[in-house]
Amino acid sequence: MTADAVLRAQGLTKRYGGLVANDRIDLDVRAGEIHAVIGPNGAGKTTLIGQLTGAVRANAGRVHLAGRDVTALSPARRARLGLARSFQITNVFAGFSALENVAVAAQARAGHSFRFWAPADRDADLNARAADALAQVGLGRLADRPAGALAHGQKRRLEIAMALVQAPRVVLLDEPMAGTGPDEAADLLALLGQLKGRLAMLLVEHDMDAVFSLADRITVLVEGRVISAGAPEAIRRDPAVRAAYLGTDEAAPGAAGAR
Amino acid sequence: MDEAATRRRRRLIYGGLVGFLLVLPLLAEAAGQGFYISFATRVLILALAASSLNLILGYGGLVSFGHAAYVGIGGYVVGIAFVHAGDGTPILGLLPGGTDALVLLAAAMAVSGLVAAVIGAICLRTRGVAFIMITLAFAQMLFFFLVSLRRYNGEDGIAVWQRSTLPGPLDLNEPVQFYYLVLGLLLALLYGLNRLVASRFGRALRAARDNEGRAQALGFSTFRYQLTAFVLAGAVAGLAGALLVNATGFVAPSYLHWTRSGDLIVMVVLGGMGTIAGPTLGAAALMGMEEFLPELIDALHDGAGDYWKIVLGPLLIVIVLFARRGLAGVIEAAAGAGALRLPRLIPRRPGQPPRRRRTRR
Numbered sequence: 001m002t003a004d005a006v007l008r009a010q011g012l013t014k015r016y017g018g019l020v021a022n023d024r025i026d027l028d029v030r031a032g033e034i035h036a037v038i039g040p041n042g043a044g045k046t047t048l049i050g051q052l053t054g055a056v057r058a059n060a061g062r063v064h065l066a067g068r069d070v071t072a073l074s075p076a077r078r079a080r081l082g083l084a085r086s087f088q089i090t091n092v093f094a095g096f097s098a099l100e101n102v103a104v105a106a107q108a109r110a111g112h113s114f115r116f117w118a119p120a121d122r123d124a125d126l127n128a129r130a131a132d133a134l135a136q137v138g139l140g141r142l143a144d145r146p147a148g149a150l151a152h153g154q155k156r157r158l159e160i161a162m163a164l165v166q167a168p169r170v171v172l173l174d175e176p177m178a179g180t181g182p183d184e185a186a187d188l189l190a191l192l193g194q195l196k197g198r199l200a201m202l203l204v205e206h207d208m209d210a211v212f213s214l215a216d217r218i219t220v221l222v223e224g225r226v227i228s229a230g231a232p233e234a235i236r237r238d239p240a241v242r243a244a245y246l247g248t249d250e251a252a253p254g255a256a257g258a259r
Numbered sequence: 260m261d262e263a264a265t266r267r268r269r270r271l272i273y274g275g276l277v278g279f280l281l282v283l284p285l286l287a288e289a290a291g292q293g294f295y296i297s298f299a300t301r302v303l304i305l306a307l308a309a310s311s312l313n314l315i316l317g318y319g320g321l322v323s324f325g326h327a328a329y330v331g332i333g334g335y336v337v338g339i340a341f342v343h344a345g346d347g348t349p350i351l352g353l354l355p356g357g358t359d360a361l362v363l364l365a366a367a368m369a370v371s372g373l374v375a376a377v378i379g380a381i382c383l384r385t386r387g388v389a390f391i392m393i394t395l396a397f398a399q400m401l402f403f404f405l406v407s408l409r410r411y412n413g414e415d416g417i418a419v420w421q422r423s424t425l426p427g428p429l430d431l432n433e434p435v436q437f438y439y440l441v442l443g444l445l446l447a448l449l450y451g452l453n454r455l456v457a458s459r460f461g462r463a464l465r466a467a468r469d470n471e472g473r474a475q476a477l478g479f480s481t482f483r484y485q486l487t488a489f490v491l492a493g494a495v496a497g498l499a500g501a502l503l504v505n506a507t508g509f510v511a512p513s514y515l516h517w518t519r520s521g522d523l524i525v526m527v528v529l530g531g532m533g534t535i536a537g538p539t540l541g542a543a544a545l546m547g548m549e550e551f552l553p554e555l556i557d558a559l560h561d562g563a564g565d566y567w568k569i570v571l572g573p574l575l576i577v578i579v580l581f582a583r584r585g586l587a588g589v590i591e592a593a594a595g596a597g598a599l600r601l602p603r604l605i606p607r608r609p610g611q612p613p614r615r616r617r618t619r620r
Contacts, residue, residue, distance in 0.1 A: 053476065079478030087476075093469045104466050108478035113463040114487070117454050120462040162477070 006200045007170045012061035021047040023224045029200050036203040036211045039221035045204045054078045082169035086159040094148030101147050102130035105162040133165035153184030170200040177207045268594040284435045296434045302546045303441045304502045309526035309538035311495035317533035320468030324391045325398030329493040331515030333367035333500025338417035338510035360423035367501035368494040375493020379486050405512040416511025453535050531585030540586040
């Protein structure tokens with residue numbers, strides 16, 4: 001555990017009745033790094049995301065955000081302290097335009113919304129920041145399109161713009177590639193590559209090409225436990241990972257760059 | 260579709276409706292039908308109440324099935340103050356009674372808002388069917404509480420045979436003055452609502468309606484905004500209640516009955532949830548049908564007028580199925596489709612190409 005961790009989980013545990021979903025998970029994300037979490041289905045990745053964002057209450061363990069203990073705080077409070085996230089299943093305001101989705105994200109970060117009179121959609125500051133974030137993810141020309149009418153890959157980008165505009169301390173990306181076609185996935189990969197170094201990210205992803213090309217560090221979860229953690233090369237060579245998660249040699253991640 | 264033209268037509272339609280409301284007393288008096296002034300006053304008061312419900316129902320997505328409770332509480336503020344003004348005893352041994360309209364309208368808003376704050380703080384911990392049921396339960400509790408108050412005639416309620424007093428030459432006993440007061444309040448409310456729902460507050464509220472989990476993940480403490488909307492809606496409903504007592508001359512627990520809450524929901528749905536004009540249109544439509552349909556049906560088939568709701572029911576179903584934004588949505592569609600063809604006010608400059616019509620997505 002280094003001192004410059006922007007997000008740190010210690011001993012996170014979640015039990016659903018007799019089932020232990022997560023068992024004493026330790027993990028940290030340092031400033032500017034991409035820390036990937038991988039693991040087979042049912043490994044506890046979604047529960048972990050829930051615990052980090054505050055949607056799922058941990059039975060034990062603590063979460064620190066920029067040195068502050070946020071274990072008892074609601075998702076909204078954690079978000080205002082700089083924890084942004086994207087969702088595994090696309091989660092945008094379908095009736096709002098692309099621009100307004102990002103502007104409302106900026107608004108949420110800009111302090112309380114007890115402002116009752118001035119029209120929010122003509123707020124030059126929010127709109128400028130939203131337009132900038134949209135341009136960064138390559139959606140600048142679709143700003144006026146209703147979010148519900150965007151293509152799947154565009155919605156995934158929109159989610160990233162909504163996270164970016166909040167200038168977060170750390171972003172949790174919950175399977176950003178999920179459901180995208182090969183071209184869309186390549187575009188997203190390039191986008192995340194551009195953001196690397198500027199933003200601390202916790203990346204939960206099944207796409208091994210993405211994980212091994214982006215991540216600075218990787219944590220491997222199996223059945224709710226961390227079985228290995230370290231640099232991508234070390235993870236690739238770890239026999240425990242191969243045995244438990246990657247299975248046979250032919251499915252080894254990135255071995256031949258094949259998916 | 261030409262958006263500017265649509266906006267122009269919409270403005271013309273609503274401007275025409277407001278204009279009609281402004282001259283309605285003159286028309287009624289010219290026709291010798293003074294009754295319509297007091298009827299229209301009641302419609303506008305109910306429009307106030309329905310518009311306040313629309314803030315939480317239409318823009319907040321929270322189906323409160325107890326909104327008549329706040330109307331009733333506002334009404335009882337006027338009624339109880341009137342009783343104590345009459346016999347000179349203090350209310351709860353503390354406050355003097357009174358009939359000053361400005362004080363009573365403010366007090367009605369304050370008390371209803373306060374009750375809404377308490378009830379809302381509890382109800383807003385639930386969602387969906389549970390929220391509907393718990394708001395209904397609180398309203399019913401208040402209903403039976405008022406029935407049990409013997410000091411205020413229980414179920415029979417209070418006959419408020421003197422209208423609240425206004426300063427100067429203003430007089431609520433004058434139907435025309437009363438009408439314009441209510442119309443002014445309604446127009447002010449609708450203007451304020453229009454600003455409110457487009458403001459940062461309104462956008463946070465709408466975001467929570469569309470996708471509450473997402474709104475929270477972005478950092479909105481949705482509970483605070485929803486509770487604020489709930490209290491604002493309760494206060495305005497209280498204002499409507501205080502006015503309604505002045506219009507009808509009595510207040511009784513029936514004001515809070517759950518069927519009254521249902522009527523308010525019907526007005527909002529009929530007129531158009533989440534639209535500014537909708538609840539007013541819905542109030543006019545519902546009360547208009549209630550007033551005129553029985554006669555009409557009786558004329559067709561004697562004695563059948565009591566069953567006027569046989570028309571209301573299917574109409575509601577049609578609205579819910581085909582016009583999700585209610586009567587306001589129908590007006591929008593009419594304005595958009597150019598059902599009203601208007602001459603251009605500013606002639607096109609020679610040489611300017613005709614504007615191309617954009618096709619619908």
